[in-house]
Amino acid sequence: MEENKLIKLIAIDMDGTLLNEQHLVTDKVKKAITKASEAGIRIVLCTGRPVQAVYEYLKELELPQDEEDYVISxxxxxxxxxxxxxxxxxxxxNHDHLKQAERLIEPFEMNFTYFDEKEYYYTGAPTEMLQFDADLLGMEKVHLPLEKLPHDLTVFKAMYVASETELDRLASSLPSFIVEYFYPIRSLSYVLELLPKNANKGEALTGLATKLGFSMDEVMAIGDGENDLDMMKVAGTSVAMGNAVDSIKQVAKHETKSNQEDGVAHAIYEWAIQN
Structure with a gap:
């Protein structure tokens, strides 16, 4: 058996990974995270959610433990x-780039949404998928057309939200400026995200590890979706959930059980604190 690396930081995706299909953290997963923390391993939630939709889970997991605890959102x-x-x-x-991207929704039944640090904004008439997504995050959506966007409001992420069929239609005809101005990623069947050009989970995780004085060989990443691909590539120990998409399983060094089978707990015991 390959000797386990000493893990000092575990980055854990939330939806489809930390959370089961009922959007809950199971007792077995909580216990494993507590044991990892007690062993001196830093736990970092690394999610596509805005931080407003992470608060309750940090509290439930009793994170933070100290001043050097972080969340990647x-x-x-x-x-x-x-x-x-x-x-x-x-x-x-960039606000002007946002306005260009938002114009693409005109032929479709979809919403253009965007986030600052705390709020979930949207344009257009709300669709069922928009309400579903807001409910999933436990957030109140705020209607704010881009022409009324305050010049000093910082936007960190934007999304196209629609049915899978509508989003497929949009994704098949994206103009070149989308790739030029943004880092687009299909994080869910009904969500196409537009991130800042150089932003992704892997880049953020690498920067945080460096700040904390850890090498990437001392980092474990656990995830299931396309938006976890970048952190899988940079982590010394990468773990795909049993329910992960194929592209994640192909890149990850290990595969754990699904999110319905306490896969995060299994990964922590098997590859982080086994020794």
Whole structure:
């Protein structure tokens, strides 16, 4: 058996990974995270969610433990301390580029949404998929057309939200400026995200590890979706959930059980604190 590397930081995706299909953290997963923390391993939630939709889970997991605990939100565009919510790292989107991207929704039944640090904004008439997404995050959506966007409002991430069919139609005809101005990623069947050009979970995780004085060989990443691909590539120990998409399983060094089978707990015991 290959000798386990000494893991000092575990980055854990939330939806489809930390959370089961009922959007809950199971007792077995909580216990494993507690044991990892007690062993001196730093736990960092690394999610596409805005931090507003992470608060309750940090509290449930009793994170933070100290002043050097962090959360990576909005798919790597923001890194914050979980004690003071100080932003220690961020990328933002250009307002003019947002307006160009928003015009693409005109032939479709979809919403253009965007986030600052705390709010979930949207344009157009709300669709069922928009309400579903807001409910999933436990957030109140705020209607704010881009022509009324305050010049000093910092936007970290934007999204197209629609049915899978509508989003497929949009994705098949994206103009070149989308790739030029943004880092687009299909994080869910009904969500196409537009991140700042150089932002992703892998880049944020690498920066945070460096700040904490850890090498990437001392980092474990656990995830399931396309938006986890970048952190899988940079982590010394990468673990795909049993329910992960094929592209994640192909890149990850290990595969754990699914999110319905306490896969995060299994990964922590098997590859982080086994020794």
């Amino acid at each position: 909005l798919n790597g565009t923001v890194v914050q301390k979980t004690t003071t919510w100080e932003i220690v790292y961020s990328h933002e989107l």
